[in-house]
Amino acid sequence: xxWYKRLRVPHVFALLTLMVFLAxxxxxxxxxxxxxxxxxxxxxxxxxVVIPGTYENVPKEFSAQGLLIGTHEDEAxxxxxxxxxxxxxxAIPRGLEKSADIIFFIFIIGGTFGILQRSGTxxxxxxxxxxxxxxxxxxxxxxxxxxxxxxxxxxxxxxxxIPLVPIFLIIARRLGYDRIYGLxxxxxxxxxxxAAATTNPFTINIAQGIAELPxxxxxxxxxxxxxxxxxxxxxxxxxxxxxxxxxxxxxxVFDDGAEEPHDxxxxxxxxxxxxxxxxxxxxxxxxxxxxxxxxxxWMADMAGGFFLMGLVAAAVSDLNLDESTRAFIDGMRDMVxxxxxxxxxxxxxxxxxxxxxxxxxxxxxxxxxxTVPKYVSVEGMLVFQSTLNFVVPSGSGQAAMTMPLMTPLxxxxxxxxxxAVLAFQFGDGISNIIVPTAGVLMAMLAMARIPYGKxxxxxxxxxxxxxxxxxxxxxxxxxxxxx
Numbered sequence: 001x002x003w004y005k006r007l008r009v010p011h012v013f014a015l016l017t018l019m020v021f022l023a024x025x026x027x028x029x030x031x032x033x034x035x036x037x038x039x040x041x042x043x044x045x046x047x048x049v050v051i052p053g054t055y056e057n058v059p060k061e062f063s064a065q066g067l068l069i070g071t072h073e074d075e076a077x078x079x080x081x082x083x084x085x086x087x088x089x090x091a092i093p094r095g096l097e098k099s100a101d102i103i104f105f106i107f108i109i110g111g112t113f114g115i116l117q118r119s120g121t122x123x124x125x126x127x128x129x130x131x132x133x134x135x136x137x138x139x140x141x142x143x144x145x146x147x148x149x150x151x152x153x154x155x156x157x158x159x160x161x162i163p164l165v166p167i168f169l170i171i172a173r174r175l176g177y178d179r180i181y182g183l184x185x186x187x188x189x190x191x192x193x194x195a196a197a198t199t200n201p202f203t204i205n206i207a208q209g210i211a212e213l214p215x216x217x218x219x220x221x222x223x224x225x226x227x228x229x230x231x232x233x234x235x236x237x238x239x240x241x242x243x244x245x246x247x248x249x250x251x252x253v254f255d256d257g258a259e260e261p262h263d264x265x266x267x268x269x270x271x272x273x274x275x276x277x278x279x280x281x282x283x284x285x286x287x288x289x290x291x292x293x294x295x296x297x298w299m300a301d302m303a304g305g306f307f308l309m310g311l312v313a314a315a316v317s318d319l320n321l322d323e324s325t326r327a328f329i330d331g332m333r334d335m336v337x338x339x340x341x342x343x344x345x346x347x348x349x350x351x352x353x354x355x356x357x358x359x360x361x362x363x364x365x366x367x368x369x370x371t372v373p374k375y376v377s378v379e380g381m382l383v384f385q386s387t388l389n390f391v392v393p394s395g396s397g398q399a400a401m402t403m404p405l406m407t408p409l410x411x412x413x414x415x416x417x418x419x420a421v422l423a424f425q426f427g428d429g430i431s432n433i434i435v436p437t438a439g440v441l442m443a444m445l446a447m448a449r450i451p452y453g454k455x456x457x458x459x460x461x462x463x464x465x466x467x468x469x470x471x472x473x474x475x476x477x478x479x480x481x482x483x
Contacts, residue, residue, distance in 0.1 A: 012337075012341055012344075012436075012442050012446050013340075013341070013344060015452060016341070016344040016345055016347070016436070016437070019437065020088060020092060020344075020347040020351060023083075024082075024083040026352075027082045027352070028062075028082040031060070032356035033056060033360040034359050035051060035054050035055050035359045037049060037050055038051055040210075047206065049210060049401075050359070050404045050405060052405055052407075055359060059079060059080065060079075060080045061079045061081055062081075066084060067082060068086065069084055083351045087354055091350045091351045091354075092343065092344055092347040094347070095344060095346030095347035095348075096346070097343075098343075098350065099342045099343045102299060103339045103343055104299075104300075104303065104339075105303045106159055106338055106443070107335050108306050108307055108310075109159065109160060109163055109306050109335070110163050110334055110335030110338075110339075111307075112307065112309050112310035112313070112331065114327045114329070114334070115310045115313045115314050115317075115324055115327045115331065116277070116281070117331065118319060118326075119274075119313055119314070119318075119319055120274060121278055121281075121313065121317070123264060124269060124270040124271070125274065125278060126167060126170065127269070127270065129171075130171065140171075140175070141185060141237065141241070142234055145185055145234050145237070146230065146234075148161065148185070148186060149189040149196075149230045150193060151190065152191065153194065153196045153198045154198055154200070155200070155292055156197075156200040156395070158190050158191070158432075160302075161190050161440075162440065162443050163331070163334070163335070165448050166447065168183065169183070169261050173263070174263070176245050177241050177244060177245065178248075178252070178253050179253050179260075180240070180251070180252055180253055180450060181241050181244070182448070183444055184240070184458070187440070188233050188433060188459075188462070189234075191430070191433045192229050192230055192430070192433070194395075194429045195225075195229065195466075195470075196223075196425075197429060199219070199293070201292055202396050203395035203396065203429070206395075206403075207403050207421045207425065210400070210404055210407065211403055211407045211421055212407075212417070213417055213418060213421065218418040218421075221482060225470075225473050229466060232465065232469065236465075252457060273316060273317060277312075281309050281312065284312065285305075285309065288305035291305065337446045338444070341442045342443060348390075349392055349394075361388070361391075365384045365388075370412065374414055374415050378420075378475070378478055381406060381423035382423045382427045382470055383427070384402075384427065385423060385427025386427040386430065387431075388402065388427075389428050389431040389432065389437075389438070390437055391437065393437045393438050393439060398428050399428075403420070403421070403424060406420045415478060416477070416483055419477040422473070422477055422482070430463065430466045431463075433459055433463055433466075434456065434463045
């Protein structure tokens with residue numbers, strides 16, 4: 001497998017633009033088709049889900065005008081058209097538009113962390129953490145990753161951690177590690193926890209709602225998977241850390257000339273104002289989590305909570321109004337690239353829907369899975385959900401598209417619906433650590449100035465190991481008739 005060590009990948013925006021172009025090109029060759037859809041109330045929110053058994057092929061029409069600038073919107077919907085060159089050009093702007101809630105959520109979080117950074121709360125808290133746990137690097141890594149994994153598992157946190165990347169890069173450098181180690185502590189912990197999904201409101205709750213299962217049922221097996229997968233991931237990160245501490249030149253980003261985040265920790269000492277700010281923010285954050293779990297809060301609601309956090313931090317600190325405003329703007333400015341990455345990645349899904357081939361891909365996979373034994377089928381579900389995450393990098397969106405089909409398929413195959421939900425959760429969650437269309441991953445890579453190719457080399461072995469682990473858990477779920 002030495003090929004992946006020679007992998008060279010372009011800048012994230014160039015990579016995503018190329019993927020949008022290839023997706024647009026594929027609409028010329030992949031047959032078009034569509035499912036009927038209906039709107040349902042699932043976990044307090046309206047969701048548009050596919051209706052099983054309604055897939056129909058749609059004839060595809062080619063024309064010079066259609067390939068160049070597209071067709072008129074008032075043409076019959078019974079005819080499909082390949083995505084035009086102009087459709088490719090507009091896919092990324094439309095992806096940005098459709099991802100507006102996530103993009104502005106990222107901006108608000110960035111602004112809030114900008115205030116916390118300018119007030120000295122964050123650097124002072126980090127210095128205090130290093131003073132207390134810096135003597136035990138292993139313990140510090142375990143504590144950080146378990147906390148972040150718990151956030152991903154219970155509340156589906158991911159975007160919220162993006163502003164933390166520079167902080168953990170500083171921590172990693174102070175401990176003698178590289179940028180990959182610092183990023184891994186954040187993204188791997190969050191994504192592996194997300195895959196375990198003990199109570200994740202954005203994936204497991206939606207999937208169980210569609211599958212007509214009790215909310216948060218079947219948690220026992222997912223908790224076991226959480227501890228096993230997170231422990232495995234922590235051990236993987238620690239082994240990499242030991243290797244580069246023993247030989248710094250073994251680092252995948254050794255002497256690459258990338259700019260490191262500014263380290264001014266020694267200029268800050270944790271005081272009572274920092275403590276008040278930190279406690280206030282933690283209380284507000286707890287309120288945000290309660291709103292997500294109890295009231296079904298979404299991006300705008302959570303963004304409002306983080307905005308309040310910024311206001312409180314500005315009021316408690318000694319920053320005046322102008323300083324607080326400038327800090328908020330600077331924090332948002334730092335999030336420009338991470339936020340835009342999310343919209344660029346969404347462009348792939350835009351063109352697949354425009355060319356009416358996304359439903360074809362889903363229907364084809366479901367048809368194949370019906371023809372194999374249940375033990376093979378459940379592993380096929382895992383692979384299918386992982387692959388689909390490449391073009392639908394949204395857990396809630398993927399649940400709405402696939403679970404209405406996987407649920408009756410599980411019934412036919414004699415697999416419990418809970419197992420089908422588990423296959424969706426594992427496939428969607430684990431692949432987030434490697435697919436180049438995962439917005440949070442690519443946003444964090446951009447912040448850490450780590451090329452995707454180097455991250456791929458680091459994370460591929462872990463991805464394969466976690467997929468094998470997930471496959472074993474799914475086999476157990478089938479064997480025990482998991483409910």
